[in-house]
Structure formats: C-alpha cells, structure tokens
Amino acid sequence: MTELTEPGGKVRLFVTAGLAAxxxxxxxxxxxxxxxxxxxxxxxxxxSLFNGRDGEWLARIAEVSKRSCVLQCxxxxxxxxxxxxxxxxxxxxxxxxxxxxxxxxxxxxxRALQPVFTRRTIVTRVNAERMAANAIxxxxxxxxxxxxxxxxxxxxxxxxxxxxxxxxxxxxxxxGDAKPIADAARSxxxxxxxxxxxPEGGFDPAERETIRGHAFVTPVxxxxxxxxxxxxxxxxxxxxxxxxxxx
Amino acid sequence: MTELTEPGGKVRLFVTAGLAAxxxxxxxxxxxxxxxxxxxxxxxxxxSLFNGRDGEWLARIAEVSKRSCVLQCxxxxxxxxxxxxxxxxxxxxxxxxxxxxxxxxxxxxxRALQPVFTRRTIVTRVNAERMAANAIxxxxxxxxxxxxxxxxxxxxxxxxxxxxxxxxxxxxxxxGDAKPIADAARSxxxxxxxxxxxPEGGFDPAERETIRGHAFVTPVxxxxxxxxxxxxxxxxxxxxxxxxxxx
Numbered sequence: 046m047t048e049l050t051e052p053g054g055k056v057r058l059f060v061t062a063g064l065a066a067x068x069x070x071x072x073x074x075x076x077x078x079x080x081x082x083x084x085x086x087x088x089x090x091x092x093s094l095f096n097g098r099d100g101e102w103l104a105r106i107a108e109v110s111k112r113s114c115v116l117q118c119x120x121x122x123x124x125x126x127x128x129x130x131x132x133x134x135x136x137x138x139x140x141x142x143x144x145x146x147x148x149x150x151x152x153x154x155x156r157a158l159q160p161v162f163t164r165r166t167i168v169t170r171v172n173a174e175r176m177a178a179n180a181i182x183x184x185x186x187x188x189x190x191x192x193x194x195x196x197x198x199x200x201x202x203x204x205x206x207x208x209x210x211x212x213x214x215x216x217x218x219x220x221g222d223a224k225p226i227a228d229a230a231r232s233x234x235x236x237x238x239x240x241x242x243x244p245e246g247g248f249d250p251a252e253r254e255t256i257r258g259h260a261f262v263t264p265v266x267x268x269x270x271x272x273x274x275x276x277x278x279x280x281x282x283x284x285x286x287x288x289x290x291x292x
Numbered sequence: 293m294t295e296l297t298e299p300g301g302k303v304r305l306f307v308t309a310g311l312a313a314x315x316x317x318x319x320x321x322x323x324x325x326x327x328x329x330x331x332x333x334x335x336x337x338x339x340s341l342f343n344g345r346d347g348e349w350l351a352r353i354a355e356v357s358k359r360s361c362v363l364q365c366x367x368x369x370x371x372x373x374x375x376x377x378x379x380x381x382x383x384x385x386x387x388x389x390x391x392x393x394x395x396x397x398x399x400x401x402x403r404a405l406q407p408v409f410t411r412r413t414i415v416t417r418v419n420a421e422r423m424a425a426n427a428i429x430x431x432x433x434x435x436x437x438x439x440x441x442x443x444x445x446x447x448x449x450x451x452x453x454x455x456x457x458x459x460x461x462x463x464x465x466x467x468g469d470a471k472p473i474a475d476a477a478r479s480x481x482x483x484x485x486x487x488x489x490x491p492e493g494g495f496d497p498a499e500r501e502t503i504r505g506h507a508f509v510t511p512v513x514x515x516x517x518x519x520x521x522x523x524x525x526x527x528x529x530x531x532x533x534x535x536x537x538x539x
Contacts, residue, residue, distance in 0.1 A: 054518065128517075145392070152517060152523050153517075154515060154517055187518045187519065188516075226534050226539060227474075227534035267534075268538055268539035269401075269538060270400075271435045273399060273433075276396050276400065280400060280527075280530035280533075280534075283526070283527035283528075283530040284534040287474040287515075287535075288535075292473060292515035
C-alpha cells in the first residue's frame with residue numbers, strides 16, 4: 046500500500062460525504078482528475094479524507110474507472126476538532142490579494158470569512174465560489190479538519206446591526222488612539238471574537254465613528270506603519286491566534 | 293502649492309542623497325518618470341522624501357525638464373527613527389511568494405532581510421535587485437523612514453557560524469515540542485532578535501538539530517496547522533512586533 050504524498054505532505058481531500066468505517070466516497074470530478082491523472086494513483090493507494098464533521102480518515106482507492114474512482118474509508122486517523130472561534134470580517138479587495146487573504150487566513154486557522162462592503166470598497170461583487178475553492182485548497186494543505194465558513198457579503202451597516210451577542214470585534218483602526226493589539230487581545234473577556242479590517246484607503250470617518258460607537262467593538266492598532274488591507278488582516282489574525290487562540 | 297497624493301496616501305520617495313534645508317535632489321530616472329508622466333507633476337508641487345538617515349522632508353519640484361526634475365527640500369516633517377531591531381532570516385522561495393515576503397515584511401517593520409540557503413531550498417539564486425526594489429516600494433507606501441537592509445544570501449551553516457553575539461533567533465520549528473511564539477517572545481531577554489523560517493518542506497532533520505543546538509536559538513511554534521513558508525515568516529514577524537516590537 047502507498048499513501049500518496051505531494052511536495053507539501055500527504056494528499057488530503059475535503060469531501061462532503063459522511064466518513065465512517067467502510068464508507069464509500071466518490072470524489073468530485075476535479076479530485077478524481079487530480080488523483081488519477083496528476084498523481085497517477087492506482088487502486089490500493091491511500092489518501093486522507095476530511096469533511097469538517099467526522100475527523101480525518103485514511104481511505105483506500107477501491108475502484109478505478111477512466112474518469113472516476115471510489116474511495117473506501119479504512120480507519121479514522123484523527124478525531125474531529127475545530128479551530129478557535131475567530132471570524133475575519135474584511136472589506137473585499139482586488140483579486141490577487143483577496144485570494145491571498147482567503148488562503149492565508151485559512152492556514153492561520155480562521156473559523157469564518159465575512160466579506161463586508163464599506164463606503165470606500167471598490168470591489169462591488171465577491172466571487173464566493175472562488176473564495177470557497179481557495180479555502181478548501183488551503184484547508185487540505187494546512188492539515189485542518191474544517192474548511193472556514195465563507196459568509197455571504199453584507200454591508201457594514203447590516204453587519205453591525207445583526208451582530209451576535211457575546212462576540213467581540215477587534216477593529217483594526219488607523220485612528221491613532223487605539224490599544225496595541227496584543228494588549229487588547231489579552232484583555233478580551235469573551236471567548237469568541239472577530240477581526241474587522243477595512244478596504245484600501247480605510248474606513249470613512251463616519252463609518253469609523255459608527256463602528257467605535259458599539260460596545261462590542263475594541264479598536265486596536267497594528268503599530269506606526271501603514272499596512273495594506275491584506276497585511277493588516279493577516280497580521281491581526283496571527284497575533285490573535287498567538288495570544289488568544291491555539292498557538 | 294499641491295502636495296501630490298496617490299490612492300494610498302501622499303507621494304513619498306526614497307532617495308540616497310542627503311536631505312537638509314534647501315538641499316537639491318535629483319530623483320532617479322524611474323522616479324522622474326513617475327512624477328512627471330504618471331503623476332503629471334508640475335513645478336511647485338510637493339512630495340515627501342526620505343533617505344533612511346535624515347528624517348522625512350517636504351520637497352518642492354523646483355525645476356522640470358522633459359525627462360528629469362530637481363526637488364528642493366523645504367522643511368523636515370518627521371525626525372529620523374528606525375524600526376525595532378528584528379531581522380527576518382528566510383529560505384528563499386519561488387518568485388511571487390518571495391516578492392510578497394519582502395513587501396509584507398517591510399510593512400511589518402523588519403530591520404533586515406537575510407536570505408538563507410538550506411538543504412531543501414529549491415531556489416538557487418536570489419535576485420537582490422528585485423528584493424531591493426520591492427523593499428523600497430513597500431517602505432515608501434508604508435510610511436517608513438528606512439528601507440530594510442537586504443543582506444547577501446548565505447548558507448545556513450555560515451549564518452550560524454557567523455551569528456553576532458547578543459542577538460536571539462526565534463526559530464520557527466515544525467518539530468512539535470517548541471514553545472508557543474507569544475510566550476517565547478515575552479521571555480526574550482535580548483533587545484535585538486531575528487526570526488528564522490525554512491523553505492517549503494521545512495528544514496532537514498540534521499539541520500534542525502544543528503539549529504536547536506545553538507544557545508542563541510529559541511525554537512517556537514506557530515500552532516497546530518501547517519503554514520506555508522511565507523505565511524510562517526509573516527505571522528511570526530507580526531507576533532514579534534505585537535509582543536516585543538513597536539505595535
């Protein structure tokens with residue numbers, strides 16, 4: 046038996062089907078192509094599967110046809126576990142940085158990605174399918190057992206009006222008088238939180254006032270330099286994971 | 293008078309000439325093209341200049357010819373200051389992530405970038421000119437008053453053998469028994485430090501033993517997920533800035 050590996054490590058596939066002893070799973074078309082034609086997998090080879098619910102399973106390629114195959118679960122190799130409950134609420138930015146934010150935030154262990162439209166957001170629509178594909182790929186490669194939840198884009202106004210009780214927002218504020226992020230993170234009493242970052246050019250002054258007016262918001266600073274929108278999102282997520290997450 | 297701005301903020305140029313009251317500075321060809329043909333600047337317009345030594349100066353475009361111009365310093369707008377003394381020692385990675393690492397590390401306030409060749413490093417040469425150009429652009433846009441020092445690439449062996457006394461290395465170790473990075477950063481006694489991150493695929497086990505064998509090395513972990521080389525470099529830099537730097 047061979048456990049398939051690629052340069053980054055073992056081959057892991059995210060599937061939607063239930064995983065249990067002897068469960069048979071049909072990978073989707075792209076996954077089948079990857080296994081059979083890119084990896085040149087053969088019947089009997091093993092891959093790892095996860096679905097966000099049933100932990101990680103070692104599965105054997107049980108049947109192979111020209112364009113498809115069937116994977117049969119053999120044994121559970123890891124019990125299900127989730128990442129810390131941190132959301133990233135971010136103003137969508139142009140394509141390459143957005144792809145990058147989704148991939149990196151997934152590696153960094155974000156629970157949910159929430160695109161937010163603000164006044165200065167230039168991007169007018171979000172490609173949720175592309176975001177989901179990036180998140181799945183990053184989850185497979187980073188050894189996660191879950192894929193972050195990709196939320197439907199909302200306006201800042203709606204985000205704040207429908208904000209769930211008990212979840213604190215760390216608001217990456219360029220205003221100057223905010224708390225350093227590590228101090229702010231250490232003093233959070235809530236066990237669930239979110240980061241809110243703006244578009245290139247930042248939040249509009251009125252938006253900034255509105256955000257800061259909410260009791261569930263803590264403004265934080267990421268130091269004296271000007272960070273790009275994508276850098277701010279990832280840096281704040283890294284600090285929050287290191288101080289309050291699972292690092 | 294107009295102070296030139298671009299979407300990210302005011303126009304700032306890094307120059308090598310000395311800056312002082314009434315000093316006249318000739319921008320390089322690329323900068324002159326940018327000012328005259330991209331920004332359509334005219335005589336009398338203002339831009340900000342910095343050189344890594346003399347603070348930030350507001351300068352007036354004093355003379356304009358077809359392909360060049362002269363900038364005359366008017367007043368110092370910020371005194372010189374440096375970023376925290378943190379180096380990033382990283383195994384060079386393929387082009388796009390390497391550009392990204394240089395840009396982001398510059399925004400995050402790194403003092404020096406040191407490419408390191410390891411056994412599993414696939415890249416065999418480093419484009420120092422490209423790295424410098426990326427660092428200058430990011431310094432201009434992030435409001436830095438310095439450009440990080442781009443060091444000549446060295447082997448891991450040489451790096452460790454010539455390591456300066458009194459500087460601690462936080463070694464991003466995938467080995468499992470390392471300290472969480474935030475705890476390790478808080479307990480550093482040295483005031484100057486460096487981060488050491490590996491190539492895709494990580495350090496070779498023998499290299500890892502060698503690195504860990506040095507008294508100036510503290511192995512640290514970035515949590516239970518597998519991070520790409522570039523993610524690990526930037527996440528560790530963000531945490532170090534937040535905990536021990538100037539955030």
